Amino acid sequence: MDSKPALCAALLLLLLWASPAGAGDIVHQDDKAPKRPGCDNKFVLVKVPTYVDGKEVAEFVGVGARFGVTLESKEKDANQTKIALADPPDCCSKLKNKLTGEVIIVYRGQCSFTVKANAAEDAGASGILIINNRTELFKMVCEETETDVTIGIPAVMLPQDAGRSLEDIMKNNSHVKVQLYSPKRPEVDVAEVFLWLMAVGTILCSSYWSAWSAREAAIEQDKLLKDGSDEFLSMEAPGSSSVVDISTTSAILFVVIASCFLIMLYKLMSLWFIEVLVVLFAIGGAEGLQTCLVALLSRWFEHSSESFVKVPFLGAVSHLTLAVSPFCIVFAVVWAVFRRVSFAWIGQDILGIALIITVLQIIRVPNLKVGTILLSCAFFYDIFWVFVSKWWFHESVMIVVARGDNSGEDGIPMLLKIPRMFDPWGGYSIIGFGDIILPGLLVAFSLRYDWLSKKNLQGGYFLWAMIAYGLGLLITYVALNLMDGHGQPALLYIVPFTLGTFLTLGKKRGELKILWTRGEPERPCPHVHPQPTPQ
Known part of the structure; x- marks a missing residue:
């Protein structure tokens, strides 16, 4: 089965996608409000497990403020504390509640975050949970005009949906308690090591x-030339029908096509659109898996790989391909x-790796000029849609698409992923x-x-290109990790390493x-014999 058409169609979707490494839940940036004594905490994610009559019923995730006391990092050291609703709900004036160390729930708006925290502390609260007016987290900072900030209770923001759930729990139960603690993330997770190796x-x-x-293909071509057969002149080079060389024009068009594709993902991101992408990925993944398995098994089943049968609409198909295809289709489905399910990432990675390997076998960079243009375009494309797009769209388009916002899914399927283990x-x-x-096109x-050119490993380019790619991905x-887990455009680091080393x-x-x-390299024609040097 000729897999080139299907894989090239999949390539149109998959090759153009370069997601920010490590993209996850992103909270708003804090670029304006200056740090000062009493308002210089690091932003940390906070776990808020909720208990009813001593049994945990839910766990929410919030973000700690620039101000207030820091939280415990271990669950065993955090106290279970009763919670209460603020009266008034915005906590912008003196509270009517008679508090004895409760964690108080207030709603964002009408006044600054520090005013709310001061009012809660004055009323005797031991902590304050501020419910955002949107379904995302927001970094709480001090106002630029505030000089002295002395808040002695922790302040945590929760997203809007978490606030609603927490309020519903309180309405239906009288004894509701919460814990506030902020576990520390490991500097390096084993998942990143395995992803690098992958x-x-x-x-x-x-x-x-x-x-x-x-x-x-080169050896076969030399054989034909040695035979001096005219048949060679009327036929394509061996293997050329299954290889597509990228041209300079297509390398330049990469930015335009990739940008249009990304905007389409951004604008149409929804559950049904993710379903379409899943189907396309499954088709491409099944094709890739089939191609890899047939190439691998043909060494042991040579007869089956060289015997063919005619299949309607597909033409001549080897018996080995017919035997392998059902397994690949079932696997993708x-x-x-x-x-x-929790372990589905394994299947996604298998399909993705098979597709990438097959694509890199079919799609080729013919020379360094095309490779330089392609990677340079990709370099600026990645930077623009991760960082610069915030100026026009008020959010990073590529990070939003990578997270799969508004889709009900954990993101689009065109990526490799490993769960963070520790x-x-x-x-x-x-x-x-x-x-x-x-x-990978340049490395191949x-x-x-x-x-x-018959170069050895050290005297060639491949070893250094592989080392450069590995270092770029490591950086x-x-x-x-230095950017506090915010998504980073991987090509920003990989392209200078690989392309710079090669050049x-x-x-x-x-x-x-x-x-x-x-x-x-230039190769002498085998059928042309050198002329003897005259004496």
């Missing part, structure tokens, strides 16, 4: 497959149906397909060039012109 390993495997195919807040470490495919090109995760080595070795234009 991305690097995927590029490694696909590069060797691509280089092996190119070498086999089972993943799509059960994608919301993070008390859970969640996933993720990387978009584009962050692997786009630099480097190995093809090395093999065709991405370092930046992610520098090519210039130093005097091969930049050949890499830039031809993309492969």
Whole structure:
């Protein structure tokens, strides 16, 4: 079965997607309000487990304020405290409640956060939960005009839906208590290590497959040329029908097409649209898995891979492909149906890796010029839609799409993800397909060039390109941790490492012109014999 058409269609959706590494729940930035004594806390996520008659019934997540006392980091050290509703609800004036150490619930609006906290503390509250007027979290800061801030109780904001749920619990029960604590996140989670290995390993495997195919095609071409057969002139090079070279024009159009695709995701993000993407991903994943399995099993089942049968609408299909296809289809369908279960990420990663490997085998960068244009466009595309898009859309378009806001899902399926194993807040470490495919095209090109020019590992470009990609991805995760978990555009770090290394080595070795234009070493024609030197 020729998988190129289906995979190229999947590529139109999948190649263009480069999600910010580690994108998760994002709270508003605090760029204006200055820090000062009494208002210099770090923003931390806060767990708010809720108990009725001593039994936990719900757990909410909030964000701590710049002001107030810091919270305990361990659940065992946090006290269970009774909660009460503020009267008045906005807590902008003296409270009518007679409090004896309760945590008080107030609503955002009418006055500053510090005014609410001071009023709650004066009434005898031991903490304040401020309910936001939107379904997201907001970083609470001090007003610019405030000078002295001395608040001695913790202040936590909860999203609107959490506030409603908490209020419903209180209406139906009389003995409701909460705990407030902020578990610390590990500096490095094992999930990030495995995700790094997964991305690097995927590029490694696909590069060797691509280089092996190119070498086999070159050997076959040389054989035809040695025979001096005229048949060669009327046929395509072996393997060329299954390979698509990216042109300079298509590399430039990448930014336009990718941006349109991203805006479409942003505007149409909903449950039904995610379902469409899931179907497309499942089709592409099944095709990719089938291609990989057939290529792998053909070594042991050579006869089945070389014997064919005609199938309506599909043409000649090998017996091995017919045997493998049902398994791949069932695998993709089972993943799509059960994608919301806790371990579904395994199936998503298997389908995603198979698709990426197959795409990197089919789609190729013909020379360094095209690779430079493609990665440069991707570099600016990633930066623009993660950072600059906030100026026009008032939020990071790529992060919103990566989170799958308004979709009822945990995000779009075009990414690899691993659950954070030792993070008390859970969640996933993720990387978009584009962050692997786009630099992977250049890395695969480097190995093809090395093999065709018969360079050893150290004297070639592949080893250094792989090291550069690994370092670039590693720096991405370092930046992610330094930026307090906010999503980072991975190509911002990967592209300078990989492309810069390639260009520098090519210039130093005097091969930049050949890499830039031809993309492969010159090979003498086998049927042309050198003329003897006259005596």
